[in-house]
Amino acid sequence: MSEEVKKFKVTIDGQTTEVLPGTSILEAARQIGGKSVPPAMCYYSKLESSGGRCRTCLVEVSKGSEADPRPMPKLVASCRTSVMDGMEVKDLTSEKAQEGRKAVTEFLLINHPLDCPICDQAGECHLQDLGYEHGNPETRYEFDRRTFDADDIGPYIKLNMNRCILCARCVLLANQLTEKREHGILYRGDHAEISTMLNKALDNDFIGNVIDVCPVGALTDRTARFASRVWFTKPYNATCSCTKCSGKAVLWMKGDEVIRVTARKNQYDEVEDWICNECRFEKKNPALWNIEGPRHIDRHSVISLNHYEKNTDSYNVLDNPDAKEIGVADEQQIKKLDNEII
Ligand code: SF4
């Protein structure tokens, strides 16, 4: 008979939940949800061994456990610290944790240019959100910033290394999803940078997903660069029949034009299903997609500020048998959806 695993009780900002042993504080906070979930710039639940690199998820552990109630002496990275039974954690309620996050934000911005007005990631950038919430109005840094020229790494992806925060998500993704990783973090310390060896191109079938996991604008879609600010486009859930991936994507549209295609992401901005390069970069014709209806964007950032949708039920074009065929997303259908969106 299998023994039931005893769950651990953890309290975060006064809210208690029970989780399996081995769960990180960050995942426990996500289980509770709401504003006490620490931000995460490098942790990505779908990427093995991610986390522990950016320190934006710092929290204060005010009680270690029921067995040893002493507080932890320093702030800890919540993505890499496992809960103990009876643990008490402070995030929003901790001045120390908020100060720590402010310091980390300042550190991350030492070399990061404030080029949000021209950066394609603006409006959905985690560093922009952090800077807005915790950033200092002035820099205290006296040295020159590291600068790099923008680089085309393959036919579809642009690397702006000066925006990179070295979270390593793109490297872990390539390890996990592609047969042969062609890029990585070269050099060490202040010289560390993302690069391909000998200027190789990234052209694996699923490599476009690095764009979706990059928390800043260091990796952007060359087929959509400077095409539109993200808040002027409207996201639609769409599907297509694809032999390589699930074919479930989000089309970011302006009128009846597909500006870019991305994977679908959850409220923590993590991809639900990886999509292939063909769906992401090659299928810019709406007729190749079956458009289900407006995508609900469930995260606090500029992209979620507009009202993109009314009542999603009324957009379920899949109820229409004709809509199950690829190619139904004709101009008329898009105009109809467009008119109904606020
Ligand atoms: S390019 Fe983006 S995903 Fe890759 S390490 Fe830099 S910030 Fe992270």
Ligand code: FES
């Ligand atoms: S998200 Fe925890 S250290 Fe980066």
